Amino acid sequence: MTIKVLSVASEAVPLVKTGGLADVVGALPGALAPHGVETTTLLPGYPSVVSALNRPRAVHAWDSLLGTPARLLSGTLEGGHPLLVLDAPALFAREGAPYTDAAGRDWADNWQRFAALGRAAADIAGGALVKRGKQQSFDLVHAHDWQAALAPAYLRYAPYGATRTPSVITIHNMAFQGWSGPEVFPQLSLPAEAWALDGVEYHGGVGMLKAGLASANAITTVSPTYAREIRSATFGMGLEGVIVERGNSVHGILNGIDAKVWDPAGDLSLAARYSHRSLDKRRANKRALEAEFGLDAGDGPLFIVVTRLTWQKGMDVLPEVIDHLVGIGGRLALLGSGDATIERDLFKAAARHPGRIGIRVGYDESLSHRMQAGGDAIIIPSRFEPCGLTQLYGLAYGCLPVVARTGGLADTVIDANPAALAAGCATGVQFDGVSYHALAAALTRTVALYSQQDVWVRLQKNAMKCDFSWKASGRAYADLYAALIA
Numbered sequence: 001m002t003i004k005v006l007s008v009a010s011e012a013v014p015l016v017k018t019g020g021l022a023d024v025v026g027a028l029p030g031a032l033a034p035h036g037v038e039t040t041t042l043l044p045g046y047p048s049v050v051s052a053l054n055r056p057r058a059v060h061a062w063d064s065l066l067g068t069p070a071r072l073l074s075g076t077l078e079g080g081h082p083l084l085v086l087d088a089p090a091l092f093a094r095e096g097a098p099y100t101d102a103a104g105r106d107w108a109d110n111w112q113r114f115a116a117l118g119r120a121a122a123d124i125a126g127g128a129l130v131k132r133g134k135q136q137s138f139d140l141v142h143a144h145d146w147q148a149a150l151a152p153a154y155l156r157y158a159p160y161g162a163t164r165t166p167s168v169i170t171i172h173n174m175a176f177q178g179w180s181g182p183e184v185f186p187q188l189s190l191p192a193e194a195w196a197l198d199g200v201e202y203h204g205g206v207g208m209l210k211a212g213l214a215s216a217n218a219i220t221t222v223s224p225t226y227a228r229e230i231r232s233a234t235f236g237m238g239l240e241g242v243i244v245e246r247g248n249s250v251h252g253i254l255n256g257i258d259a260k261v262w263d264p265a266g267d268l269s270l271a272a273r274y275s276h277r278s279l280d281k282r283r284a285n286k287r288a289l290e291a292e293f294g295l296d297a298g299d300g301p302l303f304i305v306v307t308r309l310t311w312q313k314g315m316d317v318l319p320e321v322i323d324h325l326v327g328i329g330g331r332l333a334l335l336g337s338g339d340a341t342i343e344r345d346l347f348k349a350a351a352r353h354p355g356r357i358g359i360r361v362g363y364d365e366s367l368s369h370r371m372q373a374g375g376d377a378i379i380i381p382s383r384f385e386p387c388g389l390t391q392l393y394g395l396a397y398g399c400l401p402v403v404a405r406t407g408g409l410a411d412t413v414i415d416a417n418p419a420a421l422a423a424g425c426a427t428g429v430q431f432d433g434v435s436y437h438a439l440a441a442a443l444t445r446t447v448a449l450y451s452q453q454d455v456w457v458r459l460q461k462n463a464m465k466c467d468f469s470w471k472a473s474g475r476a477y478a479d480l481y482a483a484l485i486a
């Protein structure tokens with residue numbers, strides 16, 4: 001039996017990406033297909049998404065979707081998986097980023113933009129699409145993050161008939177919750193009963209993520225450790241009560257990586273392709289990376305960082321440890337963008353160490369591949385990390401992760417402690433707490449491991465042999481869907 005799933009999100013590679021959410025939503029249809037799941041992805045019609053559609057067909061129209069005309073375009077994602085695009089020009093056809101204007105301020109009508117997305121999803125699951133005279137049906141709706149989180153709420157409260165389509169919500173990041181004031185509630189076209197403690201009401205306003213968590217049949221997040229962590233106030237960020245209350249319906253399913261995109265043996269963006277059997281070829285990538293970042297060439301340890309420059313990612317601590325990193329013989333190539341203060345502090349620190357620290361501000365997918373292939377270790381000092389993808393890319397490329405022991409970082413990297421070294425299974429370095437001392441000590445430990453080249457090569461081989469493809473996680477989602485439908 002094929003399970004038909006409508007996956008709803010605000011981004012998906014290759015059409016629109018601001019972070020890891022897009023990687024996961026873009027990969028899910030392919031990850032689920034081998035397990036008998038047919039995934040249709042619903043995305044907002046940002047200009048980049050609409051213009052990427054090849055001969056789009058309008059398959060449904062609303063005169064008023066939460067007050068604005070909209071239509072649904074049909075297309076395909078990479079791999080031929082079905083795609084639906086919510087073309088509502090008043091909401092999505094604008095210059096700027098998906099959530100912010102050109103100056104980086106949140107769009108004031110984000111609540112309406114993404115409520116419309118959730119409402120459209122519920123209408124589609126409720127049978128709005130008619131194909132050759134037949135209503136198109138879905139067995140389940142899978143909503144991602146706050147932007148899609150009203151979909152489960154609309155399904156729960158809508159008068160769509162006796163059989164309600166079950167729903168799953170996935171938390172990719174609890175820090176973003178989509179809150180607006182109470183004046184928004186009457187405009188959502190939800191029944192009055194939805195304004196409740198176990199409904200959409202949250203701190204006197206509308207909590208979109210909260211509404212999804214309270215309404216979906218199951219909640220997933222992207223690692224087992226984060227699923228535990230969000231039961232506490234520190235990680236739950238106000239929603240820990242909902243998580244604890246729904247404890248039996250909360251599941252941690254690790255993200256996978258797309259092994260076709262992240263494979264050093266087939267990666268055309270690299271100076272030299274390699275596998276765990278030809279690690280010596282990495283040297284050419286290291287030379288190329290040094291040249292690209294204006295770093296002194298050398299065989300000493302070359303650290304990399306690829307990230308949003310934010311507090312979540314611990315990037316405020318990085319500038320403080322740069323003197324130490326250089327003092328122990330390290331160099332650093334960093335690619336990132338975000339917080340202006342962090343950027344300024346990084347450049348200040350870099351200016352003290354010409355030839356040792358290279359910084360590139362911006363977003364560059366292809367460069368991120370070359371960095372994983374040329375760097376020796378990737379530094380990820382996140383304060384919280386639901387799963388994290390860059391450590392998985394690092395493992396696949398033999399660029400050993402140096403990570404804070406939290407969330408998915410704790411679940412995917414095996415610390416090179418004496419036991420793991422003796423057992424021959426270590427794949428990186430973990431440290432506790434994000435502080436100058438913890439990070440500096442972890443870097444010192446990494447450099448000591450690096451100086452024993454036989455040990456280091458063993459770690460790289462262990463890392464590259466780890467299987468973090470979607471195989472296991474695709475099955476876990478499929479099993480969850482099947483259980484909910486049954």
Ligand SMILES: Nc1ncnc2c1ncn2[C@@H]1O[C@H](COP(=O)(O)OP(=O)(O)O[C@H]2O[C@H](CO)[C@@H](O)[C@H](O)[C@H]2O)[C@@H](O)[C@H]1O
Pocket residue numbers: 018019020021023024172173222255306307308335336337362363364365368385386387388389390408
């Ligand atoms: N400057 C830059 N140039 C090029 N590429 C860049 C870049 N900055 C970041 N990236 C890329 O963006 C993605 C970031 O994904 P992460 O999972 O690490 O974090 P993010 O916080 O965005 O995702 C949230 O959702 C994902 C998905 O569930 C969770 O893994 C994660 O923990 C959670 O915080 C990676 O593909 C990375 O390579």
